[in-house]
Amino acid sequence: KAGVTQTPRYLIKTRGQQVTLSCSPISGHRSVSWYQQTPGQGLQFLFEYFSETQRNKGNFPGRFSGRQFSNSRSEMNVSTLELGDSALYLCASSNTESYGYTFGSGTRLTVV
Amino acid sequence: DQQVKQNSPSLSVQEGRISILNCDYTNSMFDYFLWYKKYPAEGPTFLISISSIKDKNEDGRFTVFLNKSAKHLSLHIVPSQPGDSAVYFCAAQMFSGGYNKLIFGAGTRLAVHP
Numbered sequence: 001k002a003g004v005t006q007t008p009r010y011l012i013k014t015r016g017q018q019v020t021l022s023c024s025p026i027s028g029h030r031s032v033s034w035y036q037q038t039p040g041q042g043l044q045f046l047f048e049y050f051s052e053t054q055r056n057k058g059n060f061p062g063r064f065s066g067r068q069f070s071n072s073r074s075e076m077n078v079s080t081l082e083l084g085d086s087a088l089y090l091c092a093s094s095n096t097e098s099y100g101y102t103f104g105s106g107t108r109l110t111v112v
Numbered sequence: 113d114q115q116v117k118q119n120s121p122s123l124s125v126q127e128g129r130i131s132i133l134n135c136d137y138t139n140s141m142f143d144y145f146l147w148y149k150k151y152p153a154e155g156p157t158f159l160i161s162i163s164s165i166k167d168k169n170e171d172g173r174f175t176v177f178l179n180k181s182a183k184h185l186s187l188h189i190v191p192s193q194p195g196d197s198a199v200y201f202c203a204a205q206m207f208s209g210g211y212n213k214l215i216f217g218a219g220t221r222l223a224v225h226p
Contacts (some may be wrong), residue, residue: 004155033214038154041157041199041217042118079120091156099144100203101214103155 001026004104006091012110018079021107025093027070031055031103032074034066037088046089049074081111115139116204118217126222130191133220135202138183142204147176147187150199150219159200160187192224 003022013019025032033056034046046060049068069073072093078085088108093103120191125131137145142152143164149155162169162176162185169176175188203218 006147006155035216045213048213086121088153092155099207100146100158100161103148103157104152105155108153 004091004093004102006089006104006107008107009105010108010110012112013081015081015111016085017081018077019081019109021076021089021091021095021109023074023076023091023104024103025074025091026095029093029095029102031070031094032068032072033094034074034089034093035091037090037106038086043090047075076099077108083111084090085109086111115142116202116215119203119218120220121218122221123224125192125222126195127224127225127226128191130190131192131196131222131224133187133200133222135185135191135217136183136203137185137189139204140180140183140194142206144205145176145178145185146205146214147174148201148203148216149167149196150201156201164182173216189222192222194224194226197222197224 007022018062033048035043048056052068063079065074088106090106092103094101115138146161147159150156160174162178174177178185181200184191185208199221201219203214205214
């Protein structure tokens with residue numbers, strides 16, 4: 001059973017640009033959540049999608065957005081990148097009938 | 113509003129001894145708690161969990177204890193091994209109305225030295 005796949009693994013972008021990250025959940029998982037990890041800040045919740053609808057949203061500015069497709073794959077977009085957006089972005093999928101998430105390996109975004 | 117807190121950012125333990133990682137929470141509606149382990153440049157991996165109706169769950173060298181009255185849980189690793197060196201995240205989950213949001217603590221970096 002394939003795990004959660006995130007692409008790309010690494011990205012370098014310039015301040016002001018926009019970026020799109022992709023996440024393919026475990027087959028059969030309909031819930032996809034996104035987290036940002038920065039040093040000393042732990043895992044900050046961005047948003048959760050279920051059946052193409054955003055169900056939960058964290059305290060991030062509107063520059064951070066996402067969507068989910070009918071096959072449960074999800075994308076996250078960050079517009080007008082800032083230096084502080086440099087982080088590891090993690091995607092996790094879950095089966096609503098069970099607890100816990102399965103995480104992907106993350107996308108390391110560096111904004112220069 | 114930090115609903116899940118890990119107040120120790122780091123912990124250093126000698127190989128073979130016990131590691132105790134602590135976690136506090138504020139919301140009594142949480143009904144499931146999990147511990148994740150994370151190595152650098154990788155996603156967190158599930159380690160062990162406990163339902164709010166239990167007070168202890170054991171899996172090999174790992175035991176999680178839950179004290180609901182104190183809103184406190186802890187992860188015990190016995191004996192600690194160098195391969196256990198990683199960041200450990202405590203997480204709490206509320207499963208109501210199909211919502212599955214997982215709230216994480218800030219993490220504790222465990223270093224197990226020979």
